[in-house]
Structure formats: C-alpha cells, structure tokens
Amino acid sequence: MSFVHLSIKSGYSFFNSTLRVDDLLDVKSDYLCLTDVNSMFLTLELFKKNHNKKIIIGMELKLNVNQDINHNVVVLAKGLEGYKSLCKLTKIVSNSLNKYSLTIEQLKKYNDNLIIILPISRNNNVFDYLDFYQNNFKTFYLGLEYYSINDLDLILKARSFNNYKRVLLTNDCTKGNDLETLKVLKCIEKGITLEDFNEELKVTSIDDESYLIHFSENEINETENIAKQCYFNVFDLKGCLYDIKIDDKVNYFKALCHKGLSKRGLYTEAYLKRLNYELDIIIKMNFTNYFLVVYDYVKFAKQNKILVGPGRGSAASSLVAYVLGITDVDPLKYDLLFERFLNPERVTMPDIDLDFVDERREEIITYLVNKYGYDHVSHVIAFQTFGARQALRDVGKVMGLSLIEVDLLSKKIPNIYKDNSLKEIYDNFYGFKAHIKGSDLNKRIFSIALKLEGLPRQATLHAAGIIISEEKLYEVCPVYTSNNMLVSQYDKDYIEDIGLLKMDILALKNLTTIVDTLKFIDHEVILNESILNDKHIYEIIRSGLTSGIFQLESSGMKKAIKTLKPCNFNDVVALLALFRPGPMDNIPEYALLKDGKKKITLIDDSLKDILLPTYGIIIYQEQIMQILCKMASFSLGKADLVRRAISKKNEEILQSVKQEFISGCLKNKYSLEKSEKVFNLILKFANYGFNKAHSVSYALISCEMAYLKYYYRVEFFTALLNNSLGNIQSLTKLDDYIDEINKMHIKILLPDINRSKYEFSKEGNNIRYSLSSISGINNLVSSNIINERKNGEFISFLDFVLRMKKSNITDGNIMTLINAGCFDSLPFKENDQVYNRESLRNSLGLINRYASIALTDNNQLLLDELVKKPEISEYRTNKLRDFNLEFQTLGVALTKSPLFSLKTKDFSNCANLKYGDNIVLIYVVSNHLIKTKKGNYMSISRVFDETGFIELVLFDDVLQKYNNLLVNGNYLIVKGYAKEKYSLVVNEIRKVDYDEESIIN
DSSP, rough: OOOOOOOOOOOTTSSSOOOHHHHHHSSSSSEEEEEEOOOOOOOOHHHHHOOOOOEEEEEEEEEEEEESOEEEEEEEEOOOHHHHHHHHHHHHHHHTTTSSSSHHHHHHHHGGEEEEEGGGOOOOOOOHHHHHHHHHHHSEEEOOSSSSGHHHHHHHHHHHHOSSSEEEEEOOOEEEHHHHHHHHHHHHHOOOOOGGGOOOOOOTTTTTGGGGGSOOHHHHHHHHHHHHOOHHHHOGOOOOOOOOOOOHHHHHHHHHHHHHHHHHHHSHHHHHHHHHHHHHHHTTTTTHHHHHHHHHHHHHHHTOOOOOOOOOOGGGHHHHHTTTSOOOTTTTTTTOOHHHHSSSSSOOOOOEEEEEGGGGHHHHHHHHHHHHHHGEEEEEEEEOOOOHHHHHHHHHHTTOOOOOHHHHHHHHHHHTTTTTTTTHHHHHHHHHHHHHHOOOHHHHHHHHHHTTTTSSEEEEEEEEEEEESSOOGGSOOOOEEEETTEEEEEEETTTGGEEEEEEEEEEEEHHHHHHHHHHHSSSOOOOOOGGOOOHHHHHHTTOOOOSSSTTTOHHHHHHHHHHHHHOOOOHHHHHHOOOSGGGGHHHHHHHHHHTTSSSSSSOOOOHHHHHHGOOOOOOOHHHHHHHHHHHHHHOOHHHHHHHHHHHTOOOHHHHHHHHHHHHHHTTTTTOHHHHHHHHHHHHEEETTTBBBHHHHHHHHHHHHHHHHHHHHHHHHHHHHHHHTTOOTTTOOOOOHHHHHHTTTTTOOOOTTTTTTTOOOEEEEEEEEETTTTTTTTTTHHHHHHHHTTTOOOOOOHHHHHHHHGGTTTTHHHHHHHHHTTTTTSSSSSSBBBOOOOOHHHHHHHHHHHHHHHHHHTTTBOTTTTSSOOOOOOOOBBBBBHHHHHHHHHHHSSOOGGGGGGGTTTBBBOOOOSSSSEOOOOOOOEEEEEEEOTTTTTEEEEEEEEEEEEEEEEEEEHHHHHHHOOOOOOOOEEEEEEEETTTTTEEEEEEEEOOOOGBBBO
C-alpha cells in the first residue's frame, strides 16, 4: 500500500482548498482520506464517483479546549459507527464553519469510534496539552507535518515526548501548481488584496511524497495502520421516509382512495379498474407510506385554504393522486399513463412535485416540522459556485483593481454569454479575448479565475427540496442548521443514494396572483376543469394579451400563439409541449393541420386514436409509449423503458431495441417497411416528446389565469402588479403589463397621498398606484404615511410636511412623492386651489424652516399669532420636467408627455403601426445589444409613446450610426419599416428638437 495523506481538504472547505473530486480520485494511493473543515458536504459524491479507492472520512474540527485555548483537531471515523458519530457532530459544528464551537465534552461522547489527531503545526501550546488529550480520548494521536526545513525542530520536539500513544503523519494538501490560487481564495475570504496577504500557507502538493524521508518507517506504517482501521462503505447506512403510524396501513390507504373516487363522482367500471391497477403496483412497490405522507400535507394545505397547484411533472398521470386530492387532473380524461409516473418494471422512487402559493409555502414546512419532529425534517443543501463573472470580479479585486475596473472587466462578458464558461467566452467572443490579452495583469486574473470557476463558494438551500426521515436525520446524514431548521449536507443528486427521499414543495408566484385576484372579487369564483369550455379563455389567449398569464407571457410564446391560434384546451396543452427548442419547429405545421390548410396523413390507420388528437404529429412521450404498445405489444412499463433508452441515443441499445420492436410488429402483422418507418419516426421524436401530464397540469393554470384576466381584468392586474411589489422599477415585464392595461381600457391612477395604499388597489374600474412601489419610498415610509392618515386625511402639502415630521421623513422622500404626483389632488396651501409640482419642489426648503420654528419638541403646532405661516410663491409648470421625473420615479408613464402633443398627421403612433414606412415620435426606455449567430451586432430598444410600447430593431450600419441616440429618456423621431405590429426595423433616427417655452405654462 502506498502512503496515504490523512488530512486532505476539498474545495468544500470554502476558501481553504482548490481540490475537486477528480483531483482527489487521481491521488496515487489505495486509500483516500477527506477531512473538510467542520463539514462532510463532498462525502457521497466522492463515494459515488469512486471506482477503486478505499475512502476514509473525517473532519477537521474547530475545538474549544477551554476559555482561552482553541485547537484544530483531525477526527477520523473508525468504520460505519464512526461515520454515524461524525454525522451527529455536524449538527453542532457545521453551521459555524470557521468558529470554535465544539467542546471537549461534546467530542468525548463519541470516544469509542473516532480517532483524534492533534496536528502539531496547526496549533499553539500543543505540547502543554498532550496528557490532557490522552487522558480524555481513547484513540489519540499526535500528528506530525513537514512543509519546510523549519518544521524539523518541531518534529524532533514531538519525538522527545514519550507519554502519548503514537505518532501519526498528516499534511495539508493542494495541487502542485495551485499555491497562488489558494492565496487568492484566502484573500477573497478575508476581503483583502494579494499585496496585503502575509500569511504563511503550509501545504504540500497532493502528489508529492518526497518529504517522507523526514519520517521514520514506524511513523509511516502507523499512518497506514490507521487507514486500515477507518475504511467503510457509506452506502451500508440507509435512511428511509417517515413511517406513518397507522394500523393496517394498506387497507386504510385503499379505503381513502375508494372514498376519493366516489367523491370525484367517478365510481365507474373504467375508473375502478384503473384505480385497482395503480393500487396493486403502489402497494407491491411499498410506496403506500409515501402517498400517505404527501396526502397528509396536501390535505393540511387545502384545509387551511393554501392553494395547491393542479399537478406537476408525471404525478398527474396517477389516478390515486387524483382521488386523494394530491393532483387535480383526471388522468383518464387526458389519456395519461400511470407507467410514465411509476413504472413497475423499473423500481425507482416516486416523485410527486407540487406547487403552492409562494407566500404560504413556509406554513407547509412548519406543519411538517411540528408533525414529524424537528430532527426528522430538513431542507436540502445546494451550493453556489464561482461563475465566470463572479470569478473575474473576485480575482480582480484581490489583484488590486478598483471597483470601476472590476465592473469594466466583468461587463466585458455580454449577457448572451453569461451562462457560458470562461474558456467558451474567451474562445468565442473576440471583444473579451482582446481585453484579456491587452495586459499581463488581465492575463494573470483570467488564468486564476479559470482555476476558481466551478469551485464551491458557499452553501445555500435547494429551492424546493424537503426531506422527511424516519430516523433522526443526523443519524444517517451529516447536517447543518439554517433559520432554525436542519439542512442535509448531501445535495439533490446524491441524497436518494442513502435511502432519503427529496420531496419538492415548490412556491409558485402565479398561484399567489390567482389567490389575490379572487380576494378582490366580491363573490365566490370556482376555478376547475368546468371553465375549460369557455370560449373567452381562448379568445384572450389568441389575442396575444397574455402578459401575466402563466407560461404564456414571453415574447417568443406570444409569437407561437400567433401562429398556432389555440381554440381549445387541448391546443393550449400542445402549445406548452411544443414551445421548446427543437419541438417548436413543428408549431407552423401543427397550425396548418389544425386549421385544415394541410391534410392529416397518418403513418398507419391503427394509430388513429393515438395521433389524431395532435393531427398526426407526435408531441407527447405518452404517444411514443402507446405506439410501442399498439404495434409491438410491449407492456406500458416496457414501453417506458424503451422510450428512455431511445432518448439516450446509445447505438448498441438502439439496435437491440429496434430488433425487439420490429419483431413485435411483425408478429402483429405489420410489414417490415412499415415497422422500420414507424421506428425511425419514434427515433426522431424521442427527444422532442414532452411529458403530457406536466403540460396538462400547467395548461390548466394558464387557462384559469386567462379566465380571470378576461372576466376580472381590473382585479387580475391589481393582483399581478402587487406580486411585483418591491421590484417595480427593475421589473422588465412592467411595461408589458402597462401596455396591456391600456389596451384593455383600464386606467392606472397616479399615487395619491390620501388614497394610495401600501399595495396597488382597485378603485372602481381603475387601479391606484401603490406607495411602496414608488422608487425611493421604502416600506417604513409607506407604513408611516398610512398610519398618520388614520388621524385624518392630509388637507394640504403644508399639512403633510408638518404632520410627517415626527416620522423622520426626509426631504428626499418628500421630493420623490412630489415627483410621483402624490400631491396632485391637494391644494398647494390650505383653502387655496393653486397647485403645481414645480411650486412644491421650490417651497420645500421654506416649509422646513417654518416647521423647525412652528413645531414644539412634542411635534405640537404653535398658534398662528406666535409663528406666522410662510408666504409660499407659485412657480410656472414645467410639464416635460414633471413627466421625466415622474417616469424615473414610477417606472411607468401615467401622465402624457407634452412632447407627444407635437405629433401631426405625419406621425404614426405605437399602437397603430402598419406594414411599410412609418415615422414615430417615441421615448426610449431601454436598449440591449445582441450578438447574432453570424457574429454581427444588432440592438433592440424598448420605446413608448402615449399609445403603448414597441421595439426598435437596428442592424449593422444603422446601429453604428445611431446607437449613441438610444439613451434612456431621449425623445426620438424614428423612420423605419414595420415588420410586425409592435416591431419597427429602423432606417433613420433624429433627436427631437422642441421649443421649451411651449411646454412651460
């Protein structure tokens, strides 16, 4: 056996190592030992990817010896029992990765199955505590380390002691060429530059064994003996889903399902047959408990009026899930196949993912913790890694770049490349490559950033995953705590390998929009499958007015809708399935077939029932399975296995599957030519096919939202805007919402100091802008205004300033409220109707001076005889200034710009662009530069006038000539070609010249 390092940290000891899984598995040793700091994040991945090494697991723990002394100790698991002990220790230490939070007494509890190593070079006063450690720990070793000749004296001193058990060899390791990268990591963690870094890094190259000459044969042999004691297989320890404590669980489960079937009004022969078939499979596969757990928390949600989505993924294929109320999609009605969800011929864990109202998801999790116990329920960990931009930014700061220089460097990566690797960006984008090659410093930054990219940076939480464990979680899995809840240290890709099941409890904002819309409606509205025959749902979808509607609001989807023109629910289901890269190429053909403009041709009449609903096109995975069953007599379970195999494109498997399919077809009297033709068709669509169950479930939400938008448009948009609260100015969809609000003849009223609420509110057939959505007005200011209003409405601007002084409102806040139009409905002074925003802006200083004299320490107003009210001057209105400031403050234009009144018959407007040349006077909102597939550049600008929004498209020479004019806030006259209704390809641009006197009254 070659020598083994007994103290290796991976990149999951955040900022302390550059080693990745592959680096560890390349170590030239039969054994591999991982000892990350206070954590075990990498353990399962290491075991899963390992092929020939014996893995040892431990941790480097931050141990609090006494009030004044802290030590770093390496703790190794002696077999599986030691691993269990490590898992329990993680609950204490891992939520404070760099703090000395573990006590001697806590560590002593696990004396029997852990090896304790005290590294001499990592601790102060180590020799004063040798007897202490030996007296407290049964298996204690002193760890010798050699990094340079300076360590020899320390090693010799350690050997001079005879009152400890043995000497063990340990060394911190890194890759041979990564010392500078490790220094940079340490600097990032500390927030300092490389120039200021003065720490001596003690590390050894993971492949370097030359330093072994400094140690005795006995010391090296002892190290290897320790390794032999510590080897175990982590997969020998398995957890399981919490076991619902019910007598005769199977019969209870069956009774629940039959009761649910009756409640659904579906107690017929066909449904009973399907239900009993599913129940047999679920019970045989021992998943009864799983369904009961999910049923329980869905029942809790519904009893507490927490809206649950109709389904997600393949779970909607299950009739059992439907009758238990877990899903709300009838699988028989939509021809959904149970085997797509749970295949009796492929034993895998079931996967019921569910959506809940985002604002109330935490109530579900709290319920689970209360019911099953704090130690039995956990979140699932996720990891934030160094991305391309993050790596460049972090390394740039460490190398001494200013914040401006760091921003410049990271912005050299265009948005279209933001998800690519640094190498891909460097190889494919010349502008970035040229900038990197432009200086030696940039080259050095890039070189180090390449090494950091992909390394874990910090732990975070999986967005949806929850584990409910029968055992206390830390008895089978390392954990840490976050927000008073356990978190598994193994992520979603590995947690099931030790028997624990991740349940996805997702938060869906669209469900919140539905709930909030219903709150605004005076009477009860029932949303279920019964609404799907309402033609108005499909009218509003076909109109393209789909902003805010789940799955249907992107510009690409709106174009697809324009082509496909959905007429019924099945069309919407197909649309959601087709709108993906690859399958979307079939949208035009689907539209032609649907509208009867192209004849439907079936490859074989026997497939009529399978393919006619989609006009002869294979859209769904379920159709592929049905074809395999129909022609080759495969079972549905077998068909699902074959479908999965085909999609992997393994040539050897494909040939085997093809022969099996053709053999089955020939037995069923299909010709060889027909059989091969159909198999080739299946091959073509295997990657394109979409899970119909998921598409049906999400199409139901889309149609429910379209129904609400058509019949309750004011309520719908009010709810939609409220779900954008807190980010209203940066919301890219906001202008789409406002555009559609205008087109649907709804008016958004300016925020009003006496009428606006914290949120957007319904006011008759209009929507009142909210206080908290005004840029620069935070939640506290909004709440203070609303609370003060309880003492009576504000009767004038002066009254507002005086009354709000006690709330410490700032001049900046008041100026923002003026610019937003909040005081437009108030008289300038008491009993005086004179008003304009310019007067308010100019009077604020005078009113503040008056307030400082007129208000007592208790914010009481002195009598007029004591302090005379100020004489406030009136200023001329500057309408353009008002408009520009209002737009900057609200993020939308609620008041018409005075420049738009300059339009004559020579100008068309945004709402009425016609094909051909047009001249438009517009206001620029945003501009985005895009690199085309051919390597050229184009820009798309979002602009508006008084009638709505359009996009300006500039190519090549036109872009170079006019790009400097596409600045937010500029007014432009544009001439171009209206290729689509809301898109203008630009030929010429000029900035608007105007007479300032004409816009000032």
